[in-house]
Amino acid sequence: MPKLIKDGAIADNTWQFIDTAEDANTPLPTAPLPTGNIIVPLAVWQAQKETLKGRRNEIGVWLNSTELADTLGSDAAELPLIALRFPVFMDGRGFSTARLLRERYGFTGELRACGYFIRDQLFYLKRCGFNAFDFGEQYDENELEKAMQSLNDFSDGYQTSVDQPVPLFRRRA
Amino acid sequence: MYIYDAHDKHILRDRVAQFKSQTERYLAGELKEEEFLPLRLQNGLYVQRLAPMLRVNVPYGMLNAAQLRKLAHIARHYDKGYCHVSTRQNIQFNWPELPEVPAILAELAEVDMHATQSSGNCIRNTTSDQFAGIASDELIDPRPYCEIIRQWSSFHPEFAFLPRKFKIAVTGATSDRAAIQVHDIGLQLVQLNGETGFKVFVGGGLGRTPVIGQVVREFLPEADLLSYLDAILRVYNQLGNRENKYKARIKILVRALGVDVFTTKVEEEWQHIKDGYAKLTREEIERTQGFFTEPAYETLDAAAEESALKAVASEHKAFSKWLTRNVSEHRVPGYAAVTLSLKPTGVAPGDVTDSQLEAIADLCEQYSFGEVRTTHEQNIVMGDVKQSDLFALWEQLKALGFATPNINTLTDMICCPGGDFCSLANAKSIPIAEDLQRKFNDMDYVYDLGELDVNLSGCMNACGHHHVGNIGILGVDKKGEEFYQVQLGGNAGNDTSLGKVLGPAFTREEVPDVIQTILDVFVENRTEEELFIDTYRRMGMKPFKERVYAKAD
Ligand code: SF4
Numbered sequence: 001m002p003k004l005i006k007d008g009a010i011a012d013n014t015w016q017f018i019d020t021a022e023d024a025n026t027p028l029p030t031a032p033l034p035t036g037n038i039i040v041p042l043a044v045w046q047a048q049k050e051t052l053k054g055r056r057n058e059i060g061v062w063l064n065s066t067e068l069a070d071t072l073g074s075d076a077a078e079l080p081l082i083a084l085r086f087p088v089f090m091d092g093r094g095f096s097t098a099r100l101l102r103e104r105y106g107f108t109g110e111l112r113a114c115g116y117f118i119r120d121q122l123f124y125l126k127r128c129g130f131n132a133f134d135f136g137e138q139y140d141e142n143e144l145e146k147a148m149q150s151l152n153d154f155s156d157g158y159q160t161s162v163d164q165p166v167p168l169f170r171r172r173a
Numbered sequence: 174m175y176i177y178d179a180h181d182k183h184i185l186r187d188r189v190a191q192f193k194s195q196t197e198r199y200l201a202g203e204l205k206e207e208e209f210l211p212l213r214l215q216n217g218l219y220v221q222r223l224a225p226m227l228r229v230n231v232p233y234g235m236l237n238a239a240q241l242r243k244l245a246h247i248a249r250h251y252d253k254g255y256c257h258v259s260t261r262q263n264i265q266f267n268w269p270e271l272p273e274v275p276a277i278l279a280e281l282a283e284v285d286m287h288a289t290q291s292s293g294n295c296i297r298n299t300t301s302d303q304f305a306g307i308a309s310d311e312l313i314d315p316r317p318y319c320e321i322i323r324q325w326s327s328f329h330p331e332f333a334f335l336p337r338k339f340k341i342a343v344t345g346a347t348s349d350r351a352a353i354q355v356h357d358i359g360l361q362l363v364q365l366n367g368e369t370g371f372k373v374f375v376g377g378g379l380g381r382t383p384v385i386g387q388v389v390r391e392f393l394p395e396a397d398l399l400s401y402l403d404a405i406l407r408v409y410n411q412l413g414n415r416e417n418k419y420k421a422r423i424k425i426l427v428r429a430l431g432v433d434v435f436t437t438k439v440e441e442e443w444q445h446i447k448d449g450y451a452k453l454t455r456e457e458i459e460r461t462q463g464f465f466t467e468p469a470y471e472t473l474d475a476a477a478e479e480s481a482l483k484a485v486a487s488e489h490k491a492f493s494k495w496l497t498r499n500v501s502e503h504r505v506p507g508y509a510a511v512t513l514s515l516k517p518t519g520v521a522p523g524d525v526t527d528s529q530l531e532a533i534a535d536l537c538e539q540y541s542f543g544e545v546r547t548t549h550e551q552n553i554v555m556g557d558v559k560q561s562d563l564f565a566l567w568e569q570l571k572a573l574g575f576a577t578p579n580i581n582t583l584t585d586m587i588c589c590p591g592g593d594f595c596s597l598a599n600a601k602s603i604p605i606a607e608d609l610q611r612k613f614n615d616m617d618y619v620y621d622l623g624e625l626d627v628n629l630s631g632c633m634n635a636c637g638h639h640h641v642g643n644i645g646i647l648g649v650d651k652k653g654e655e656f657y658q659v660q661l662g663g664n665a666g667n668d669t670s671l672g673k674v675l676g677p678a679f680t681r682e683e684v685p686d687v688i689q690t691i692l693d694v695f696v697e698n699r700t701e702e703e704l705f706i707d708t709y710r711r712m713g714m715k716p717f718k719e720r721v722y723a724k725a726d
Contacts (some may be wrong), residue, residue: 068411090211095332096407104393104445125332153191154184160449166450170457172460
């Protein structure tokens with residue numbers, strides 16, 4: 001079973017990612033979906049929302065970097081998992097999307113980073129509300145262990161954030 | 174000056190350790206070149222034409238003696254014995270070795286200095302007025318707010334991977350010396366019904382599409398500073414162009430949406446967050462202000478000091494010239510601010526050596542409460558000198574080569590590192606500055622011209638602020654050859670304007686004569702009270718253009 005970092009530990013990835021690859025197998029927004037835990041593209045969620053709601057705890061949604069938090073809006077609060085896919089690690093939109101999902105749209109499930117991001121971003125990602133990190137093929141389990149250290153690159157931060165809403169200036173004393 | 178507490182020190186140490194390990198991973202081949210690139214940039218490290226360049230932040234331009242000595246040590250130990258004051262008040266080292274950079278950063282951290290976010294697509298060092306706290310036209314000292322912004326922007330988890338770099342400037346004076354209208358965000362401290370707040374400009378910037386910032390808010394209460402900045406940055410982070418780096422600055426977004434739509438988006442975002450934890454507390458504002466209190470000024474008799482100074486000046490012509498050009502008034506009677514010119518002929522504008530830095534450290538301890546300021550014109554200011562000490566200080570500055578009486582004149586040019594160092598350059602800029610300094614070496618003529626900003630950039634990125642020079646010179650590449658385009662009519666400050674291109678570009682050899690011709694037109698046509706910019710604004714481009722290109726035929 002593929003591994004990922006979740007809540008600060010190595011864990012099994014128990015979710016199947018449904019891609020939107022542009023080939024013959026592309027699931028049309030209305031195509032039938034596999035059973036089990038799946039993470040579907042936003043378009044699929046939007047097209048099949050009503051039926052998918054029946055499967056509640058098995059359906060996660062992934063957003064690409066141009067799909068901002070308000071594309072899910074209040075739906076977010078009911079989902080068990082949202083994955084934000086980074087097309088390239090320099091694309092920082094996901095950091096804002098994550099905060100908004102957590103802070104504005106009441107999302108409390110697993111917030112997963114996937115796609116191309118790097119371990120050196122883990123601390124900031126965590127502060128913005130991500131709690132799961134799927135590096136895909138990038139690292140083996142050994143390397144994942146090492147990468148996990150970057151979650152704790154800093155002992156504190158100045159700003160208000162998801163993991164510490166009270167900014168340093170209110171805690172200095 | 175702000176002093177780090179245990180929290181600040183801890184966070185900075187974490188950063189130093191983080192970059193050390195990233196550098197080690199890179200050198201061991203565990204971190205790819207393209208992944209290390211933004212990480213090193215966010216720690217101030219560029220790879221330049223000849224060697225890496227390390228840009229060290231000087232937050233809002235303030236340096237103390239210990240920091241000056243540390244910079245001297247770094248210049249001597251890790252570099253070739255000198256460093257460079259940049260056009261954004263920072264210090265740049267041109268010859269560090271990559272494997273040694275983590276050690277340099279650790280040394281800097283010992284004196285509360287860093288290179289955090291001095292480059293890269295993130296929030297850069299906040300700049301301010303070099304006369305903050307001492308200018309007679311200041312309403313409110315901007316430095317405490319700059320420090321609050323520095324902390325908020327440092328390691329901001331949401332905004333480390335923006336579409337493009339992001340620069341903020343703050344002024345608290347009626348005369349804007351921080352060029353706030355050509356920054357991504359410009360903040361002007363204002364008061365309304367006894368309450369302190371900011372007028373907020375967004376979307377200014379130089380570079381290849383120069384734009385003057387637009388007002389998005391007339392009055393932002395000071396307590397809302399950080400939440401409002403968060404709102405602006407969040408709108409930009411989500412909607413800024415990420416496809417084309419030439420269209421990625423916030424000025425392009427503001428223009429694309431229109432300032433009204435942009436402002437509405439910011440205000441909507443802000444409504445959600447304005448009453449959250451980011452709201453500044455009275456205690457925090459006062460705590461930070463507490464670091465920028467007045468030094469122990471003596472009570473002096475202004476009239477007596479003034480006449481004593483006049484007496485000395487009347488006997489020493491050179492001193493008197495220096496007083497006029499390099500010394501500015503201070504809001505406290507009997508004190509003055511002294512600008513050390515880093516623009517003597519033959520030295521690259523803004524360069525300063527290790528032993529000069531140490532000498533400045535000694536002098537500022539002796540004469541100016543142990544602090545100096547760097548300026549975006551690439552000079553250094555001693556802010557709090559007693560008028561009665563000016564003569565003694567002048568003699569020492571002369572010996573050190575800092576007393577060239579040329580501040581704000583033609584030879585006090587702003588000049589980027591250009592083709593001698595910078596890998597982005599189209600053309601060299603430092604040799605042009607030197608050509609001009611050599612051509613215009615008659616100080617009486619230079620004084621007679623009055624205040625005149627000549628700004629040089631080696632390419633469209635405009636680090637030398639050529640758009641806002643009264644005369645701007647821009648290096649361009651024509652079929653692989655270095656040419657120079659001349660612009661006229663730019664101005665920084667309250668009535669910011671962008672220069673217009675005079676016409677076809679010139680060779681390096683032609684530039685000094687072209688500038689001479691432009692100045693001839695000015696001198697022949699000016700009225701008694703006019704500076705160059707006034708004459709240009711009255712007469713327009715035509716007479717300059719006609720004369721310059723007539724001659725070329
Ligand atoms: S203006 Fe161009 S040449 Fe000059 S320092 Fe900036 S990028 Fe380099």
